[in-house]
Amino acid sequence: MADTKREVFLEVKNLRITYETKQGKVKAAENVSFRIHRGEFIGLSGESGCGKTTTALSLMHLLPKEGKVEEGVILFKGENILDYDTKKVEALRWRDISMVFQGAMNALNPVHKAIDQMITALRIHEDVTEQEAKERSLELIKSVGIDPARATSYPHELSGGMKQRLMIALALVCHPSIIIADEPTTALDVMVQAQILDLFNQLRDRTNLSVLLITHDLSVLAETCDRIIIMYAGRIVETGRTDTIFTMPEHPYTKKLISSFPSILVDKEIDFIPGNPPDLINPPSGCRFNPRCDFAVDRCRQEVPPLECENGHCVACWRRHEF
Amino acid sequence: MSDIILEARGIKKWFTVRSGLFSTIFKRTEPTYIRAVDGIDLKVKRGEIFCIAGESGCGKTTIARLIMRLETLTEGELWFDGDKISDMSESEFKKYRTRMQMIFQDPYGSLSNNMTVEDIIAEPLRIHNICRDECEVDERVRSALEDVGLNSPDEFVGRLPHELSGGQRQRVAVAAALVLNPDLLIADEPVSMLDVSMRGQILTLLLELRAKKNISIIIITHNLAVAKQLADRIAIAYLGKIVERGETKQIIDSPMHKYTKALVSVVPVPEIGVERNRILLTGETPNPISIPSGCRFHTRCPFVGDECSQKEPELLKMSDGREVACFKAQVSDAAN
Known part of the structure; x- marks a missing residue:
């Protein structure tokens, strides 16, 4: 890991999650392990259905009822969150770990004023007076760049960008140590997205906050994160420092993903990965990327490649050193 | 046959904002309008890929809908292949409708769930009564599927949309648009719902279609990186007007309008360690009611x-x- 001296806040070990469906068991995440240090911004990326949101939801006990953690531990400050009962989880949520959801427009309660929602969240988790809660909320609203005069607005009176800022303010209200942000800018315009990313970068400079940023948009990760985790079909295929991942990716999937990502700075040929992501009810044996991989050999079809680390750059590919 | 396939002259679309019953009865207020498209000229050449880009609320989708006559023009004229289509009656326009087709953003919503791939693609042929018999319908459906890269038509014709992946669905949507052999294809955010690895497939497909059939394509998108890979020319729209237009490479590599400059400067890039002069605008696009x-x-x-x-x-x-x-x-251009 990049900086092992720093305190590990959250550690996920061998997480395996399945969803029960009529067609069979969907193996949504398998053998997922990673750590988040204090003050670190981690990006979790991959395409739809790769298990990134599933992993995030499990951290907060928010999996839908079909979902089940079959195996693994999630250690937060040394305790396994997965063993917590509802009461303990509720105490953890928002206070220690909070979440910013995709599509802020729908995540705020439309019948309550923005500031009231913050005050309520604060007073549920902390023993503070109404006045104190109000002051703290207003301060936060200011810090995310919203005019405090707008605090008493209802969500429909605010624009999409403002609502997303409010969601971030709401997530910060109890001073959590980790924010899980699931596609926080995906529904927003480019300029508003830039404003929100700027806000994240400011938070990084000003506080000790750790962020798990989940998005399919690699360029967003390139601009905000310290480390990146790439998932494919429920497994981690590569992790490493952001610059390593973008300049020297080693897993064929990561390579393809980056080369198919368009950029306005360079004249890239259009690239793509042929085929479709696998069906996770009956995933391919061996490396799950093998049916779409240009370099697959027999071993890739038979044995699952382990995630092996060298200088903090971990890759799950049998042929890592061959090219 | 003219070189210009589609021309818009000063097109406008103002939507009336409905006021409540109370205020209509008791107050005599001027009606308010949302000026979604507010005077735009466009020329799209034959075989050209033309992009209309901008943030939400800039009017890009309304322009597409106006061209397809899914909205009525408030003002202005539309010309298609030398004929004025904006004044035509619906029956006169029908034969032009087969020559321009549209594909939409959401391949999950734009295909009927209970129709097979064959029915979806054959529907426009049947509506326009183009084929002599069912054999010809079948033939054209199959060749349309091959055109969009679904190379074993037998495997796909009987499938329902939920049995297809996102990329395949979007291909079927393109096939349904292409089966009538249109001269102009309007694609509204054709790849923004697709994963990165799938996007390339659809973009390549659009480029191939242009090369093979010399079809003109209007791409509507907010994604400048996609525009750069695909379009020959681009128009940047802001609040219902075009602020800058020219060759895509020229506009994106060295924008001149301050809005384009700001927009280009904040598009996140997947490159590390590139120093960029970011112009971060505050606030958001103003409401098109009060421009x-x-x-x-x-x-x-x-x-x-x-x-x-x-x-x-x-x-x-x-x-x-x-x-x-x-x-x-x-001013600065004149000085140089």
Whole structure:
């Protein structure tokens, strides 16, 4: 890991999650392990259905009822969150770990004023007076760049960008140590997205906050994160420092993903990965990327490649050193 | 046959904002309008891929809907292949409708769930009564599927949309648009719902179609990186007007309008360690009900001058051939 001296806040070990469906068991995440240090911004990326949101939801006990953690531990400050009962989880949520959801427009309660929602969240988790809660909320609203005069607005009176800022303010209200942000800018315009990313970068400079940023948009990760985790079909295929991942990716999937990502700075040929992501009810044996991989050999079809680390750059590919 | 397949002259679309019963009865207020498209000229050449880009609320989707006559024009004219289509009756327009087709953003919502792939693609043929018999329908459906890269049609014709992946669905949507052999294809955010690895497939497909059939394509997108890979020319729209237009590479590599500059400067890039001069605008696009006076962008422009709030800049041709609607850019271009 990049900086092992720093305190590990959250550690996920061998997480395996399945969803029960009529067609069979969907193996949504398998053998997922990673750590988040204090003050670190981690990006979790991959395409739809790769298990990134599933992993995030499990951290907060928010999996839908079909979902089940079959195996693994999630250690937060040394305790396994997965063993917590509802009461303990509720105490953890928002206070220690909070979440910013995709599509802020729908995540705020439309019948309550923005500031009231913050005050309520604060007073549920902390023993503070109404006045104190109000002051703290207003301060936060200011810090995310919203005019405090707008605090008493209802969500429909605010624009999409403002609502997303409010969601971030709401997530910060109890001073959590980790924010899980699931596609926080995906529904927003480019300029508003830039404003929100700027806000994240400011938070990084000003506080000790750790962020798990989940998005399919690699360029967003390139601009905000310290480390990146790439998932494919429920497994981690590569992790490493952001610059390593973008300049020297080693897993064929990561390579393809980056080369198919368009950029306005360079004249890239259009690239793509042929085929479709696998069906996770009956995933391919061996490396799950093998049916779409240009370099697959027999071993890739038979044995699952382990995630092996060298200088903090971990890759799950049998042929890592061959090219 | 003219070289210009589609021309828009000063097209406008103003939507009336409905006021409540109470205020209609008791107050005599002027009706308010959302000026979604507010005077736009466009020329799209045969075989050209033309992109209309901008943030939400800039009017890009309304332009597409106006061209397809899914909305009625408030003002202006539309010409298709030398014929004025904006004044035509619906029955006269019907034969033009087969020549322009549209594909939509959401391949999960745009295909009927209970129709097979064959029915979906054959429907436009049946509506327009194009084929002599069912055999010909079948033949054209199969060749359309092959055109979009679904190479074993037998495997796909009987499937329902939920049995297809996102990329395959979008291919079927393209096939349904292509089966009538249109001259113009309008694609509204054709890849924004697709994963990165799938996007390339659809973009390549559109490029191949243009090469093979010399079809003109209008791409509507907010994603400048996609525009750069695909489009020959691009128009940047802001609050219902075009602020800059020209060759895509020219506009994205060296934008002249301050809005384009800001927009290009904040698009996140997947490259590490590139120093970029970011122009972060504050606030958001103003409400199209109350459009700012003068240059529409002056309320957010970091380089605003005195005249900008008073006079509206025209879209003028610069020395390098592009068109820009910005006083400052026009002055500096004249000086060079």
